[in-house]
Amino acid sequence: MYQYILIRFLQSILSLYVLLTIVFFSARLSGDPLDLLLGENATKEQEAKVRAYYGLDKPMFVQYRIYLGHLIMGDLGRSIQRRRPVTELIIGRIGASMQLIGAAMVISLSMGVIIGVYCAINRGRLFDLLGRSFAALGQSFPVFWFGLMLMLVFAVWLDLLPTSGRGGLKHIILPAVTLAYALLAGILRLTRSAMLDVLDSEYVKLARIKGVSEFVVIWKHAFRNALLPVVTYSVVLLASVVASAVVTETVFSWPGLGQLVVQAVVGRDFPLIQGIVLFVGSFVLIANLIVDILYVYLDPKIRYTD
Numbered sequence: 001m002y003q004y005i006l007i008r009f010l011q012s013i014l015s016l017y018v019l020l021t022i023v024f025f026s027a028r029l030s031g032d033p034l035d036l037l038l039g040e041n042a043t044k045e046q047e048a049k050v051r052a053y054y055g056l057d058k059p060m061f062v063q064y065r066i067y068l069g070h071l072i073m074g075d076l077g078r079s080i081q082r083r084r085p086v087t088e089l090i091i092g093r094i095g096a097s098m099q100l101i102g103a104a105m106v107i108s109l110s111m112g113v114i115i116g117v118y119c120a121i122n123r124g125r126l127f128d129l130l131g132r133s134f135a136a137l138g139q140s141f142p143v144f145w146f147g148l149m150l151m152l153v154f155a156v157w158l159d160l161l162p163t164s165g166r167g168g169l170k171h172i173i174l175p176a177v178t179l180a181y182a183l184l185a186g187i188l189r190l191t192r193s194a195m196l197d198v199l200d201s202e203y204v205k206l207a208r209i210k211g212v213s214e215f216v217v218i219w220k221h222a223f224r225n226a227l228l229p230v231v232t233y234s235v236v237l238l239a240s241v242v243a244s245a246v247v248t249e250t251v252f253s254w255p256g257l258g259q260l261v262v263q264a265v266v267g268r269d270f271p272l273i274q275g276i277v278l279f280v281g282s283f284v285l286i287a288n289l290i291v292d293i294l295y296v297y298l299d300p301k302i303r304y305t306d
Helices: 002-030 044-053 060-072 086-121 126-140 143-157 169-199 202-209 214-251 257-266 270-298
Strands: none
Touching: 002 060, 002 270, 086 126, 086 169, 086 214, 086 257, 086 270, 126 169, 143 169, 143 214, 169 214, 202 214, 214 257, 214 270, 257 270
16 A cells, blocks of 8 residues: 555656646747736846846746756745745635635535435435436536626625625635536536445345344445545546636636636746646645545555555
8 A cells, every 4th residue: 555655646746747847838838928027118138137037038948947946945936927936926825715615615515415315315206306407507507607697696686795805704605606516516416326326236235124224324334335436526626626716716806826827827927827836736636645545444445456
């Protein structure tokens, strides 16, 4: 097991390195950031001075080597547009993003798993039909459209919730529900399918024959075994959460990393783009590594051999 975890850790480091390399070179295809940073009246001397200050006067591969050297020392660079350390900017926004993503994951996992289980229990009945329809709609609605509709109904028509910004509990409800609905749909469908497979298994039938209560059969025996693919899928969803959070944060003006990376891409802020990608990529890879470890504890049949 420990050798497997070590190999997975090294694979994660390699994946992160490849990701950073691709982002470093592809970001520079968008153009010169100084075209946006300097005004039309800037002189050649001023442009050369600013270009040298940010290291943009050097060949691209030299810039890449310098960036990796600074990265090893823990320096993510300095934002071109905001003229502040990238680490400081990420730390300033990470709390808002984690708050939104955490709220969305709690809503989607709790509701998706519970509804999915009851859909499996009531297979073919009205509750199952409504649950599957609810999931299908969630996977069909574009995130930005659903967010705008929630804003129109609850903020404009009913005047119950704020339209944008970060503040108290009321401010997070609309963006969290918007982000959670698309995630909930996939979790619901997967939980339902996993539970149906487990409920048809021999050991569940044997437990029922022995007179074990239906509650214990479902939530102790069946649910634990059905949880394995749901846990895996939930981690895979992290990448989707980050992508959807970019749209959600933009729609609701939520001051998180998603909104920051949009501004960085528009402003051709290479160090900031690279820093956010490094953080998000590390977060997703660590989450996948944790799932590999949890596999052993969730399913004792799993054994990793050398």
